[in-house]
Amino acid sequence: MAAPLPPSRPRIPGSGLAKGLAVTLRTMTKKTVTAQYPDVQPELPPRSRGVIALFEENCTVCMLCARECPDWCIYIDSHKETVPAATPGGRERSRNVLDRFAIDFSLCMYCGICIEVCPFDALFWSPEFEYAETDILELTHERDKLREWMWTVPEPPALDPGAEEPKEIAAARKTAEKLEAQRAKEAQEAQQAEEARQAEEARQAEEARQAEEARQAEEARQAEEARQARETQQVQREEEGEE
Amino acid sequence: MNDALDVALRLVIVFAVFMVLPLVVGQTEHKVMAHMQGRLGPMYAGGFHGWAQLVADGVKFAQKEDIVPAEADRRIFQLAPAVALLPYLLVLVAIPIGPSEGAVGQIVDAGIFFVLAVMGVGVLGSLMAGWASANKFSLLGGLRTAAQLLAYELPMLLAAASVAMAAGTVSLPGILNAFEWWWLPWQIVGALVFFVAGLAELQRPPFDMPIADSEIIFGAYTEYTGLRFALFLLAEYAGIVVLCGLTTVLFLGGWHGPFGADGLGWVWTLLKTAVLAFVVIWLRVSYPRLREDQLQKLAWTALIPLALAQIALTGIVKVAIN
Numbered sequence: 144m145a146a147p148l149p150p151s152r153p154r155i156p157g158s159g160l161a162k163g164l165a166v167t168l169r170t171m172t173k174k175t176v177t178a179q180y181p182d183v184q185p186e187l188p189p190r191s192r193g194v195i196a197l198f199e200e201n202c203t204v205c206m207l208c209a210r211e212c213p214d215w216c217i218y219i220d221s222h223k224e225t226v227p228a229a230t231p232g233g234r235e236r237s238r239n240v241l242d243r244f245a246i247d248f249s250l251c252m253y254c255g256i257c258i259e260v261c262p263f264d265a266l267f268w269s270p271e272f273e274y275a276e277t278d279i280l281e282l283t284h285e286r287d288k289l290r291e292w293m294w295t296v297p298e299p300p301a302l303d304p305g306a307e308e309p310k311e312i313a314a315a316r317k318t319a320e321k322l323e324a325q326r327a328k329e330a331q332e333a334q335q336a337e338e339a340r341q342a343e344e345a346r347q348a349e350e351a352r353q354a355e356e357a358r359q360a361e362e363a364r365q366a367e368e369a370r371q372a373r374e375t376q377q378v379q380r381e382e383e384g385e386e
Numbered sequence: 387m388n389d390a391l392d393v394a395l396r397l398v399i400v401f402a403v404f405m406v407l408p409l410v411v412g413q414t415e416h417k418v419m420a421h422m423q424g425r426l427g428p429m430y431a432g433g434f435h436g437w438a439q440l441v442a443d444g445v446k447f448a449q450k451e452d453i454v455p456a457e458a459d460r461r462i463f464q465l466a467p468a469v470a471l472l473p474y475l476l477v478l479v480a481i482p483i484g485p486s487e488g489a490v491g492q493i494v495d496a497g498i499f500f501v502l503a504v505m506g507v508g509v510l511g512s513l514m515a516g517w518a519s520a521n522k523f524s525l526l527g528g529l530r531t532a533a534q535l536l537a538y539e540l541p542m543l544l545a546a547a548s549v550a551m552a553a554g555t556v557s558l559p560g561i562l563n564a565f566e567w568w569w570l571p572w573q574i575v576g577a578l579v580f581f582v583a584g585l586a587e588l589q590r591p592p593f594d595m596p597i598a599d600s601e602i603i604f605g606a607y608t609e610y611t612g613l614r615f616a617l618f619l620l621a622e623y624a625g626i627v628v629l630c631g632l633t634t635v636l637f638l639g640g641w642h643g644p645f646g647a648d649g650l651g652w653v654w655t656l657l658k659t660a661v662l663a664f665v666v667i668w669l670r671v672s673y674p675r676l677r678e679d680q681l682q683k684l685a686w687t688a689l690i691p692l693a694l695a696q697i698a699l700t701g702i703v704k705v706a707i708n
Contacts, residue, residue: 163672167422177426 189300191270192253194284195246196292201265204239208257208266216250217257218243218283244289248274249282269295396492397479404475408623409440415623415667416440422671443616450612455520458609462518467610467617470511473504474624481631482559484641484652490559497558498546501632508625509535509587512596515618516606527605530596530678534586537685538593542583544693545576548700549636562640570639572703576696577637579689581662584629586685588622590666592673595681630662631655638662 178185187193204221220243226236258266269292276282284292302309308316416439420427432438454463480497482490494500509531516528550556552573553564586593589605597605607618634640638658641651676684 160673164668167668167672170424171418171421173424175421175426176424179426179429 187270187272189297190268191272192255192268193270193272194248194268194274194292194295195251195258195289196267196269196296197244197246197286197289198265198267198293199241199244199286199290201263202241202244203263203265204241205262207260207262211256211260213254213256214250214252216247218245218247241286244286245283246289247283249279267293267296269293270297271295400479401475404478404624404627407627408620411626411663411667412440412619412623413437414663415670418664418667419671422668447613447616452612452614453609455609457520459518459520462514463609464614466511466515466518466606467614467621468511469514470508471617471621471624473508474621474628476504477501477628478624478631480558481628481635482562482640483631483655485559485562493557493559496556497560498550498556498636501558502543502546505587505625505628505632506535506539508621511618511621512589512606515610519606519609521609523602523604523608524606526602527596527608530602531589531606533678534589534593534596534681537682538583538586538689541579541685541689541693542587544690544697545580545583546636548576548693548696549573551697551700551704558635562635562642565639565642567639567642570637573637573696573700575692576700577633579693579696580637581629581633581665583685583689584633585666585669586681588625588629590622590626591670592676593681594675595678598675626663626666627659630659630666633662634658 204219206219209215209217209219219241221239221241223237224240226238228235255268258268271292274282274284417427417435428436428439430436431442454460477500479492480490480494480501482493484490512531513528513535516524516526516531519525549561552569553561555561555564589596597607602608607615610618634655639654640658641655643651643654
């Protein structure tokens with residue numbers, strides 16, 4: 144049972160034909176979408192997956208990338224070296240040294256799992272994509288070529304607005320805030336001590352001044368008493384003289 | 387001696403126009419079609435926006451091997467491109483582009499008859515190619531061409547007859563001398579019928595059932611390569627020029643224009659032809675191909691009645707005026 148057709152509006156005959164002509168004419172006046180690639184480089188989106196770059200200084204030959212690669216297109220060779228003891232009487236350490244690191248880009252499917260899985264930030268995406276070869280064997284990029292791609296790796300794009308703060312920045316910020324708080328507390332204590340010291344000094348100065356005043360008052364009183372005593376003696380002497 | 391020089395000069399000019407204008411139309415088609423589809427079209431050949439693309443194509447075609455299938459009717463097969471192309475050259479000789487004596491290759495008294503008859507010959511080239519190729523697809527293409535020719539020649543002739551009736555002459559310059567501006571609305575139906583029927587006769591999209599490449603490869607031209615194939619393509623574009631020129635002369639008043647009638651008449655003719663050529667390209671880009679039965683139905687149930695109605699209208703108005 145077919146659904147009933149929607150009510151059709153009365154149409155002007157030929158309006159469909161005119162609509163078709165209008166569409167093509169409008170498209171003609173618009174800007175074309177052709178990418179003139181070899182002449183004009185494309186504007187690639189951020190995080191473009193062009194080629195995988197190796198920052199071999201960070202590589203510890205943990206082999207995680209080679210093991211996680213779904214295409215088995217990463218080749219790693221290495222050997223162990225013994226590092227002599229750093230302190231006298233200490234133990235010798237062993238260290239992995241990278242001999243070969245190669246990615247076969249004729250097998251790679253650009254999934255990016257190796258980059259995702261690398262715990263030491265030794266693999267990066269580079270947006271470079273122009274490395275076509277006429278011989279498929281040339282598509283296996285050896286260690287030095289992978290290292291060269293490192294120079295084309297762009298700086299990480301800015302986070303989205305409202306994104307969670309990166310963990311390392313959060314940790315650094317927390318440490319900085321703690322330090323700041325501690326310094327502020329010390330400064331406050333120092334200031335309080337200074338104030339207390341000043342208050343003490345002021346109090347001592349006041350006491351000294353009061354003591355001085357008391358001493359002067361005492362002296363004045365004694366002088367007065369002496370004068371009165373002298374006057375009394377004089378009066379007595381005059382009285383004695385009259386008698 | 388002077389006459390011979392005059393004829394030679396006229397022929398050279400007509401031939402030059404015949405070689406250049408189709409290429410201009412072809413290049414315009416490349417570019418207009420590309421932009422109507424949001425593309426750029428050819429950009430490299432010749433440096434500036436690929437202006438020399440068709441020249442490069444011509445060089446490529448000339449380099450290719452000329453192959454005739456083993457089972458083909460050799461002479462007919464080789465002759466077919468010439469039969470397809472030359473009629474348009476002959477038609478071009480008779481189309482006047484300006485009012486003066488010098489603006490037409492050769493004045494033919496029975497101009498309309500000559501032009502339409504010779505244009506009909508052009509389609510024979512496709513028929514010959516389709517039959518001589520000894521290829522099923524070519525044969526199908528040829529038969530479809532024949533059916534299309536039969537269906538569309540009639541409305542085209544009827545529409546042209548309407549103009550001849552209105553002007554009272556079958557000479558092309560004679561028609562244009564009699565032209566008045568109000569012929570435009572008077573003959574508009576005839577003009578549409580003529581133009582559409584002409585498109586169908588050229589097998590241009592949307593009437594390209596005979597060469598429908600998704601069904602029958604390339605119809606009658608399937609077995610052709612190299613220069614002969616290029617000649618068929620050139621015939622198609624020459625056909626566009628001729629059809630647009632004829633429509634201009636018969637229905638749009640040729641060299642008559644709102645202003646600049648003296649001396650600049652040929653500019654009007656070329657301008658109108660160019661606009662019509664653009665419309666041809668525009669229609670090709672906009673519309674899907676008509677099915678074979680739709681094609682026949684359009685001709686027999688729409689165009690022919692319309693053309694007959696136009697003739698009746700022309701007759702009535704003509705009698706009323708007189």
